Amino acid sequence: MDYAQLAKEIIKNIGGEDNIISLVHCTTRLRFKLKNNDLANKSSVIKLPGVIKVMMIAGQFQIVVGIEVNDVYKEILKQTQLEETMNRKHTGQKRSLFNEAIDIISGIFTPLLGTLAGAGILKGLLILAVSLGMLTEADGAYIILHAAADSLFYFLPIHLAFTAAKKFGADPHVAVVIACALFYPDISLEYNEELELSFFGIPVVLIKYATSVIPIILAIYVTAKLETVFNNVYPKTIKKFFTPLTLIALMVPLTLLVFGPIGNTVSEWLASGYSFVYDNSAIVAGALIGASWQILVIFGLHWGLVPIALNNLSQFEIDTFTAMITPAIFAQAGAVLGVWLKTKQRKVKSIAAPATIAGLFGVTEPAIYGITLRYKKPFIIGCIAGAIGGAIVGISGAGSKSVGLPGLTTLPIFFGQGFWLFLFGVFLAYFIAMIATYFFGYHEQTEDEKISESEALSENENKEHDDSIIISPLTGPVISLEDVDDDVFSSEAIGPGVAIIPIKGSLHAPFSGSVTSVFPTNHGIGLTSDAGIKVLIHIGIETVRLDGKYFDMKVKYGEKVVQGQLLGSFDIEAITREGFDITSPVVITNSHEFLEVISGEAENTVTGDRLLTVIK
Known part of the structure; x- marks a missing residue:
């Protein structure tokens, strides 16, 4: 090419360089943001040698060129004056208002989850230590450690200001200043002393901002919008x-x-609504939450309920919602353990453990995704067990x-009223799911559907000598490309293959060849085998937007690799x-050079298993 x-x-057929606002690329496509989409000649672009597909998605003019996208991208940069700093900017696909809300909530809260969990565990351990008489609230050790554990929650609006600014595109330092002002000693004194405060004669309604969530998110959203306006109004020399x-x-x-x-x-409305449901029937609330939580997880809707937990802590200083979802989580783990105990298949065990x-x-x-939903009955049993445990936890209070x-590590944060009944409900859900799955929820395949251990070993020994076989680079359930939520892959525009939902975060070479x-x-x-087979492995969908975060590639362009090597x-x-x-x-990008590409029949795969066979 x-x-x-x-x-x-x-460049010529999308209206020239002057029509380009920005350009980024992912594994297979160029993503242009254009000033005027009407100037782009889609029919001419699609006819260009090397162009596979052209799409207009979410305001982006996307050109699919396959695995050579990086080379085309670099050449466009050489021929234009597009700045490198613009090439990291992206826009997401157009979504419904509900999906947009879920995305905003997850984007604001997920960066804090690890720290929140760590501080929460420490806070739970301190509560446990005081209850057991190991410490008192007057001890210096308690005062210092409590400050360490509680500061994140007390100053939560400041942390949310930072993450919200990142999400909305505002200056994070300005956002933090706005949040810090809410905790300024003079403001806090006015609130604590119940004094009257006004701003140029306008009375200020002082509230407690510690541990609050909604006010600062609203404020930073508006800040981001106004920042764009002011940056356009002020001259460059003074806008900074x-x-x-x-x-x-x-x-x-x-x-x-x-x-x-x-x-x-x-x-307050949110807290009152939750209290109305919980106070009227904690048993029903616990059962419904326990039964439905994992269903919400499947569709990513559980993020929309995160503010309920934080709001409960802010309003009541205790959150019963998180307690009621705990049995649902343990129940799914129990269901998978039931499968692990029952199965004799090496592949299933390696995924279940x-x-x-x-x-x-x-x-x-x-x-x-690896076990319970795949076999259906374990998932249903997990939801039923979660409902039973949730009802008990609801009763416990x-x-x-x-x-x-x-x-397991966060159980101490629930220590207090009803803790022992809470533990009973959680582990009852776990064991019900495990036992019910073992006896009723999972049945082995018939012998003629399985590959014996010796046959599997024989296959693995012969793989390295057969250059037409592509072994699995990942471990997890295998699905058809047509089920992938991406038009380019599902239409096989790049080439035939399969997709894997990985449950282990390691990528291995599917054959011996070069990067x-x-x-x-x-x-x-992208990899090319010694026999000339070209394979593209794309981890996740739209993960280019993570800008490399959470990925660690251990090989470089041109490097030789051997089958099974950690990439x-x-x-x-x-x-x-x-x-x-x-x-x-996992896609064969030069399939036109071969007679046929045949996928294996396995519904779950372990790294090293036969995945695809290329007929020459």
Whole structure:
């Protein structure tokens, strides 16, 4: 492919360089943001040699060129004056208002989850220590450690200001200044002493901002919008100073006068609504939450309920909601353990074991996608067990004293009223799911559907000598490309293959050959076997937007690799927390050079298993 000529023709047919606002690329496509989309000649671009597909998605003019995208991208930069700093900017796909809300909530809260969990565990351990008489609240050790554990929650609006600014595109330092003003000693004194405060004669309704959530998010959202306006209004020579000046002087009073009271009112409504449901029937509330929580996780809707937990802590200083979802999490782990105990298949065991452990520590996606949802009955049993445990926890009245991802390490945060009944409900759900799955939820395949251990070993020994076989680079369930939520892969525009939903964050070489492409964001790699088979492995969908975060590629362009060699690693939990689909296509990009590409019949795969066969 003549990259220089293709780049030149692309620039020409999308309206020239002056029509380009920005350009980024992922593993297979160029993503242009254009000033005027009407100037782009889609029919001419699609005819260019090397162009596979052209799409207009979410305001982006996307050109699919396959694995050579990085070379075309570099050539376009050579031929234009597009600045490198613009090439990291992206826009997401157009979504419904509900999906947009979920994305905003997850984007603001997920960066804090690890720290919130750590501080929450420490806070729970301190509560436990005081209850057992190991410490008193007057001890210096308690005072210092409590300050360490509680400061994150007390100053939560400051942390949220920073993450919200990142999400909305505002200056994070300005956002933090706005949040800090709410805790300034003079303001706090006015609130604590119940004094009257006014701003140029306008009375200020003072509220408690410690541990609050909604007021600061509203304030930073508006700040981001106004920042764009002021940056366009002020001349370049002064906007660096005058935009922050204007925002601070305007947004601090507005937050105290408007966003604080509005946010506080919304928080009170949310708390009252939750209390109405919980107080009327804690058993029903616990059963419904326990039964439905993992269903919400499947669709990513659980992020929309995170503010409920934080708001409960802010309003009541205890959160019963998190307590009621805990049995649902343990139940899925129990269901997977039941499968692990029952199965005699090496592949299923290798998936179930790490999924069980992850579930016990609060991460259920490997359990759901790797085992329970795949076999259906274990998932249903897990939901039923979660409902039973949730009902018991609802009766107990137990609640968390801080934020934490429910799991073994965070159980101390629930210590207090109803704790022992809470533990009973959680572990009852776990054991019900495990036992019911073992006896009723999972049945082995018939013998003629299985490959014996000796046959499997024989296959593995022969693989390295058969250059037409592509072994699995990942471990996890295998799905058809047509089920991938991406038009380019599902239509096989890049080439045929399969997709894997990985449950282990390690990527291995599917054959012996060389590395022909490693993308800057490390989420994709191109390989060519010694026999000339070209494979593209794309970790996740739209993960280019992570800008390399959570990916560690251990090989470089041009490097020789051997079959089974570790190519890189990635953090499945972190990627899914950011809201990305971890489904990973494995595609033969030069299939036209061969007679046929045949996929294996396995529904689950372990690294090293036969995945694809190329007929020459």
